[in-house]
Amino acid sequence: MNHDLTSRQQELLDLVDRLGREKFAPRRAEYDRTASFPFENYDDLRENGLLGLCIPEAYGGLGADFETYCLVSQQIARYCGPTALTFNMHSCAMMWSGRLADDLPMDTEQLDRHERRRSEHFARVIEQGAIYAQPFSEGSAAAAGHAPFGTTARKVDGGWLMNGRKIFASLSGAADYYGILCTEDVPGQKPDMRDTLYLAVPKEADGLEINGDWDPLGMRATVSRNLIMKDVFVADNMQLMPRGIYFQAASAWPHMFFTLAPTYMGIAEAAYAFTVSYLRGEAPGTPPVKRRMFPTKQITTAEMYIKLEQMRALFRRVIGEAKYKPSKEERLRTYAAQFTIMEGANDMCRLGIRTCGGQSMLKSLPLEQLYRDSRCGSLMLPWTAELCLDRLGRETLYEAGERDD
Numbered sequence: 001m002n003h004d005l006t007s008r009q010q011e012l013l014d015l016v017d018r019l020g021r022e023k024f025a026p027r028r029a030e031y032d033r034t035a036s037f038p039f040e041n042y043d044d045l046r047e048n049g050l051l052g053l054c055i056p057e058a059y060g061g062l063g064a065d066f067e068t069y070c071l072v073s074q075q076i077a078r079y080c081g082p083t084a085l086t087f088n089m090h091s092c093a094m095m096w097s098g099r100l101a102d103d104l105p106m107d108t109e110q111l112d113r114h115e116r117r118r119s120e121h122f123a124r125v126i127e128q129g130a131i132y133a134q135p136f137s138e139g140s141a142a143a144a145g146h147a148p149f150g151t152t153a154r155k156v157d158g159g160w161l162m163n164g165r166k167i168f169a170s171l172s173g174a175a176d177y178y179g180i181l182c183t184e185d186v187p188g189q190k191p192d193m194r195d196t197l198y199l200a201v202p203k204e205a206d207g208l209e210i211n212g213d214w215d216p217l218g219m220r221a222t223v224s225r226n227l228i229m230k231d232v233f234v235a236d237n238m239q240l241m242p243r244g245i246y247f248q249a250a251s252a253w254p255h256m257f258f259t260l261a262p263t264y265m266g267i268a269e270a271a272y273a274f275t276v277s278y279l280r281g282e283a284p285g286t287p288p289v290k291r292r293m294f295p296t297k298q299i300t301t302a303e304m305y306i307k308l309e310q311m312r313a314l315f316r317r318v319i320g321e322a323k324y325k326p327s328k329e330e331r332l333r334t335y336a337a338q339f340t341i342m343e344g345a346n347d348m349c350r351l352g353i354r355t356c357g358g359q360s361m362l363k364s365l366p367l368e369q370l371y372r373d374s375r376c377g378s379l380m381l382p383w384t385a386e387l388c389l390d391r392l393g394r395e396t397l398y399e400a401g402e403r404d405d
């Protein structure tokens with residue numbers, strides 16, 4: 001028992017630890033080799049109620065708060081990174097329209113409508129085991145939060161008509177609903193980020209198509225292909241957040257974009273754990289040869305341990321600080337944590353491979369996949385490593401509104 005955790009958090013982590021060891025870890029390499037979606041892992045998540053992790057208890061979910069979600073996601077990633085990353089897309093759709101939306105100012109009419117709509121979304125997950133994806137990226141400045149989304153939705157009778165294209169749609173072909181961010185197309189008006197809509201498109205919708213190859217370096221089992229929408233009709237009740245609320249959330253609840261980091265925290269933990277067991281001659285699937293007596297290996301393991309503790313400390317602090325309207329210091333710390341974890345995870349794998357040696361990069365051992373999967377973390381928008389540096393560089397030196405004329 002870790003005394004920093006509540007008994008509920010510990011219970012969930014123990015459950016995921018068991019699923020991870022018995023189910024996810026043995027399947028990991030095959031999903032990676034074939035770049036195929038981990039359907040069996042999702043069956044296990046569903047059977048154990050975890051698809052409802054971020055759905056409030058009042059709607060039949062497990063009611064996890066932000067911190068608990070992050071801890072569970074990290075634990076999944078210790079056994080299968082792509083399962084954790086895709087689980088993030090699903091869980092965020094639930095969290096954003098659930099607990100997170102509760103913090104945002106809405107009038108009574110918006111609240112009533114949102115309540116009705118989200119209870120339908122939650123019921124799809126709890127009663128039918130539905131999976132939600134979160135395709136935002138378009139290959140433009142939109143996913144970085146610097147421009148309106150090019151995917152548009154025009155109001156029509158009873159709903160919206162959606163047109164556009166998304167890239168890197170994780171869970172493509174596996175999700176039942178695609179939670180799509182798009183810009184309201186108001187005739188005669190310039191596209192505006194404040195008019196961002198968040199609509200769930202059912203997989204069988206007419207005009208929705210998945211295309212493109214998927215044969216990437218890492219995170220292969222996420223199956224992140226392209227989505228094309230041509231005059232897709234989306235009914236009014238498919239809104240995941242009321243009009244205008246996503247824009248408010250993105251600025252007032254910035255930790256909502258930190259939810260990808262737990263996956264890479266879990267990968268860093270896994271790289272460290274493998275390195276220790278390999279050097280002790282205890283890694284499953286390897287001969288019992290000890291390599292721990294060499295001082296250089298001890299130094300690298302010490303270096304990895306220090307790095308991991310630094311990452312863990314920042315991670316635990318930041319997930320505990322997540323809230324509506326955090327202070328500037330808390331927000332900047334979140335960018336620093338994102339950068340540290342996304343870059344750190346790949347560095348941990350690099351050190352692990354260097355010190356374990358040539359055999360550790362064979363595909364029969366997990367470190368090779370961890371190395372490739374970890375490379376993807378700092379590429380994830382809106383908080384890529386570059387964009388975190390960009391924001392930190394500017395905001396550490398300038399207060400809001402300051403200029404050099």
Ligand SMILES: Cc1cc2nc3c(=O)[nH]c(=O)nc-3n(C[C@H](O)[C@H](O)[C@H](O)COP(=O)(O)OP(=O)(O)OC[C@H]3O[C@@H](n4cnc5c(N)ncnc54)[C@H](O)[C@@H]3O)c2cc1C
Nearest residue numbers: 134135136137139144168170219224376379380381384386
């Ligand atoms: C395995 C995997 C799964 C993914 N799953 C999803 C998903 O489910 N949903 C989803 O929406 N996306 C997903 N993505 C996409 C991801 O979030 C990024 O959108 C994608 O990696 C961006 O690729 P790009 O080459 O188009 O980046 P570009 O937009 O071309 O950017 C390239 C780099 O330039 C920098 N940059 C971009 N804009 C700016 C700017 N305004 N100022 C300064 N620097 C900037 C960034 O550092 C960025 O990394 C996934 C990506 C991967 C690798």
